[in-house]
Amino acid sequence: MSSLFGQCSTNGINNDVTFNVSGQCNEPTSTFYEEITATSKDITVIFQDGDDDPNDGIDYILNYSNSFITGVLDLTSNTFDSTYFATHSVHLIIKSNTYVKVNGHLVLRYGSTLTIEPNATLEVVGNISFPPNYNNCSDCNDATLSSAEIASARAEFEEEHQNSVEIYDHGTMIANNIDYNSDLPVELxxxxxxKDVLNNDVILKWQTATEVNASHFNIQKSNNSKQWKTIGSIEANGNSNITIDYEYIDQINTTDAFYRLEQVDFDGRVEYFGPIKVVSNNIKPSFDVTFAPNPLPNNSDININVLGDIENMDLYFQLVNINGEIFFEKTFNGVSSNIFYHKIPNEILDQKGLYILIVRCGNNTLKKKLIKM
Structure with a gap:
């Protein structure tokens, strides 16, 4: 066992190993680059608190440093088959009630897995990254191929690489940054x-400060932040040193959704931003609003009915146009039953067009479209 894990275990670094100690296992204060390499078989590294106490603080500190971040913990494979898939991998497991702190960076390479069990914590003071090793891809460095062919081979290899790394975060993962690919020339x-609830849309916005050799952005979506699907693409601006704004609109899910950006260079290199989470609208308000007529003919009043769990609640009404101008606004305090009726006079709406009726009760809000003929 190398000096990195010397105080935790006497097992060899090329074997499966379980660190199981009572109290804190504090590694030396020196810089390290620890590479756990799976050559002839898979390697599983397990951190487990020996006294199984969830309240005893940090159980393992790897490369503890009082002054600066140093070191890299690198999980890698040197064994690939003819298609460059890793045949052996490293699996890092943080068991329940165990707290592991890495004072440095954590690198997850081809085929590696990271599992954080419930009530476990992994804190990485530096970055978690997933850099591909192009030495394991012959077409990625083949001088006989065109630049476009090499770029295509690298893009394919990077995608396979990223898909091969799996993170099962059932506890708590803390990191300065999760970076799928470093040193790429787009600064976000x-x-x-x-969410635009009225139109059932999710509006994604991002801004770049600089762009160098930037081809396009792929917008990717997932329901679990692990398996991703590209749902759209927006062309980048190539080279720029001014701020540029981008926007993409997607439909709101019935379940929570995750989004990330895949920024692709002209040479095929990629960088990922995100993910960000959008909470679903599957929890419906405890009331409903109907009104008639709609569309609204000239000289007709607006008859509004609210039905639901609203007794003794306050009802707030607002009627606006698409520019946000308010035409009607009123609060009804402590309505007397679960059925409420109100009439808005026709003369309030003096122009034809689209209006929005907003009704709020407690923490719930409903928006309805109204067309004035």
Whole structure:
């Protein structure tokens, strides 16, 4: 066993190993680059608190440093078949009630897995990254191929590489950054999502501060943040040193959804931003709103009915146009039953067009479209 794990176990680094100690296993304060390599078989590395106490703080500190972040813990494979798939892999498991802190970076390479069990914590003071090793892909460095063919081979290899790494986070994972590929020439200012409930849309927005050799952005979606599907693509601006804004609109899910950006260079290299989570709208309000007529003829009043769990609740009404101008606004305090009726006079809406009726009760809000003929 190398010095990195010397105080935790006497097992060899090329074998399966379980670290199981009571109290804190604190590694030396020196810089390290620890590469656990699966050559002839899979390697499983398990961290498990010997006294199984979830409240005893950090159980393992790898490469503890008081002054700066140093070191890399690298899980890799040197054994590949003819199609460059890793035939042996390293599996890192953090058992329940165990807290592991890595003062450095964690690198997950081809075929490796990271499992954080319930009530377990992995804290990485540096970055978690997934860099591909092009030495394991002959077409990625073949001088007899065209630049386009090499770029295509690298893009395919990177995708296979990223798909081969699996993270099962059932506990708590803390990291400075999760970076699928480093040193790529797009600097992102922000990447965020918002919901347009009225139109049942998710609006994704991002902004770049700089772009170098940037081809396009693939927008990817997942229901579990592990398996991803490309749902759209937006062309990048190639080379830029000014801020550029981007936007993509998707339909709201009935379940929670995750989004990330796959930024692709002209040479085929990729970088990932995100993921971000969008919470579903599957929890429906405890009331419903109907009104008639709709579309609204000229000289007709708006008859609004609210039905549901609203007794003794406050009802808030607002009627706006598509520019956000308010035409009607009123709060009805402590309605007397679960059925409520109100009439809005026709003369309030002086122009034809689309209006939005907003009704709020407690923490729930409903929005309905109204067309004035």
């Amino acid at each position: 200012t922000f990447f965020k999502a918002s």
